[in-house]
Amino acid sequence: MSGTGLFVVVGLLAQTMIDWFGITVELHALPDWLVLFAVPGHVAWLLWIGNIVHSMGIPHKVIKVFAYSVLSLIFGGSAAAVGWWMLRVNGAADDLPGGLQIYVLLCAANTLLGALPWVVRRLLRRDTKLQTVDRVRKFNLRGVFGDEPVGDRYGQFITALPGNQSLQLALHEKHVRLPRLPAELDGLRIAHLTDVHLTGRIGKAYFERVVELVNETEPDLVLLTGDLVEKIPCWDWIPDVFGRLRSKHGSYFIFGNHDIRIDERETRRRLIDVGLIDVGGGWRQAKIRDVDVLFAGNERPWIRKAADPKTFPERGPGPNLRVLLSHSPDQLPWARRHDFDLMLAGHVHGGQIQIPPLGPMLAPSRFGVYYACGTFHRPPTVMH
Numbered sequence: 001m002s003g004t005g006l007f008v009v010v011g012l013l014a015q016t017m018i019d020w021f022g023i024t025v026e027l028h029a030l031p032d033w034l035v036l037f038a039v040p041g042h043v044a045w046l047l048w049i050g051n052i053v054h055s056m057g058i059p060h061k062v063i064k065v066f067a068y069s070v071l072s073l074i075f076g077g078s079a080a081a082v083g084w085w086m087l088r089v090n091g092a093a094d095d096l097p098g099g100l101q102i103y104v105l106l107c108a109a110n111t112l113l114g115a116l117p118w119v120v121r122r123l124l125r126r127d128t129k130l131q132t133v134d135r136v137r138k139f140n141l142r143g144v145f146g147d148e149p150v151g152d153r154y155g156q157f158i159t160a161l162p163g164n165q166s167l168q169l170a171l172h173e174k175h176v177r178l179p180r181l182p183a184e185l186d187g188l189r190i191a192h193l194t195d196v197h198l199t200g201r202i203g204k205a206y207f208e209r210v211v212e213l214v215n216e217t218e219p220d221l222v223l224l225t226g227d228l229v230e231k232i233p234c235w236d237w238i239p240d241v242f243g244r245l246r247s248k249h250g251s252y253f254i255f256g257n258h259d260i261r262i263d264e265r266e267t268r269r270r271l272i273d274v275g276l277i278d279v280g281g282g283w284r285q286a287k288i289r290d291v292d293v294l295f296a297g298n299e300r301p302w303i304r305k306a307a308d309p310k311t312f313p314e315r316g317p318g319p320n321l322r323v324l325l326s327h328s329p330d331q332l333p334w335a336r337r338h339d340f341d342l343m344l345a346g347h348v349h350g351g352q353i354q355i356p357p358l359g360p361m362l363a364p365s366r367f368g369v370y371y372a373c374g375t376f377h378r379p380p381t382v383m384h
Contacts, residue, residue, distance in 0.1 A: 030101055032088050034108055035081050041110030042081070046074050047362055054364030055330055057301030060261060130382060131375040133175035139213070141206055142167040155201040166202065171213055176375055178382050180341050182319035184289040191219035191247065192384065194327075194346025195227040197258060198234035198241070207241045215246045220288070222247045224276070225346040226256025226299065226327035229267050238267075243274030249288050254280040254297040256327035256347060264303070279325060281305035285313060292320040296340070298331045306331075309338040324381075328364075329371040335381045343383040348372050 050070045054063060087093035096104065142159075159166045191214045196207065214222065222245050229235065245251045253276050255264055268278055277284060279297035286293050296307035312322075322340045324331070329345040350373035351360020360372035376383045 030096065030104060032085055035085050035088075035096075035104055037111055038104045038107035039078050039081050039111075041107035041112075042077050043074050045107070045110055046070050046077075048368060051363055051368045052366055055301075055328065055366040057257075057304065060257070130177045130377050131174055132177065133173065135173040137171045137173075139169040139171070139209075140167065141169060141209060167206070169210065169213070171217075173217075174375070174384070176382065176384060178321075178341050179377075180321075180380065182291045182321060184291050184319055185293075185321060188288070189217065189220045190344075191217060191222045191245075192225070192344050193222065194225040194344075195256070195349060196224070196229075196241075197227055198229045198237055199231045200233055204237045204240060207237070208244070211241055211244050215244070219247045221249050222251035223295075223323070223325055223344050224251065224253040225325050225344050226254050227258040227346065228253065228255070228271070230258040230261050232262050235267065235270055238270045239274050242271055242276060245276075249286060250277050251275065252277045252279050252284070252295050252297075252325060254278075254325045254327060255299050255303060257302040260302055279307070281307060283307040283312065290319070292316075292318065294320070294322045296322070296324050298324060298326040298334060300326075300328070300331060300334075302327075306334065312338075315339075329383060330366050332371070332376075332378060332381065332383050335383070336378055340381050343381050345371075345383060 047070075050067065053066055058066075084093050084096070095101075155166075158164060193210075193214065196210075198207065224242075228242070229238065242251075242253075253271060255268075259267060268280070272278055277295075279295050280299050281297055281303065283294055283296035286295065292313070294312060296312070298306040300306055315322075321342070322338075324335045324338075324340040324343040326332075326335065326343055326345045328347045331345070332343060335343040348360075348363040348365055348369075348371065351369055352362040352364065354360050360369040363369045363372040365371055371383070374384075
């Protein structure tokens, strides 16, 4: 959709340019149904632009204004199209002006041309040969704590809506094959936590239960890939949440875009004080089962630094493994260039919005929804 999406921008400006230069455009009236057919294309290219912009290191307040603008254009434009069609059916609407006809044609083309690539991506986006098992245990935490673990009235309202899954937890056990995994590390258990978002909207008891369930899996490693704490009052939760994580070989973390909404240096200090290992913008090497394992962090584009590959130890002849913690899947090309075996990422929440059976519609990534969730092999790197 990205290719046609670029051309749609021309359509948006077409009417303005026509009026500005006094150009006369003679078009036959479009079929009324084409306006409705164009609506998915209108929505698709706005979502595409939204995904791209949200993947950039733009300040939160600017992103928020942009997001509301995109949503207004999506719903406003769609409603206008449906309203025009209804009036047209009743003979109460004139033909669309030339510029809008061009826009409708481009959106209709986006609907048509974007459908096939979307289907192909849906079928091919995961590398199922690498992921041999996906056992899921589901927990409904509503009512488990006596009082609901919701910290404010807005949270209480949202979580009470029918179909809301905020208090439901799914623990996935996945067996992932790494082509270059040393035999000594076969069966290594990694607990991957990401986008925890401590805000106070969901109470501390919920996250304490999450940590209990993680510890019950007896992980060898805990790797946290950002968006951990974003409200100052939640600093006091760190010992009872992150401080209780248990693993045989340590818990490593990086930050994401939400972590910089408060003093990130203070958040780092507090996490380090409870025993977590910071690899944001740096790296550490550990010996696990006689294998040298390098853990590196990449917090781009929001925190503009990444581990310096020039300082990495050489792989050498002995068994070794390189693991990258990245908040965004957009750093996959960086991971591939620097020869990482495994990359763990978050940020896209499995698709910020999913519509069954269409799947993820919104993912803040320059790749759109392609890497919204799953396991991917882009040699030499496997990304989850």
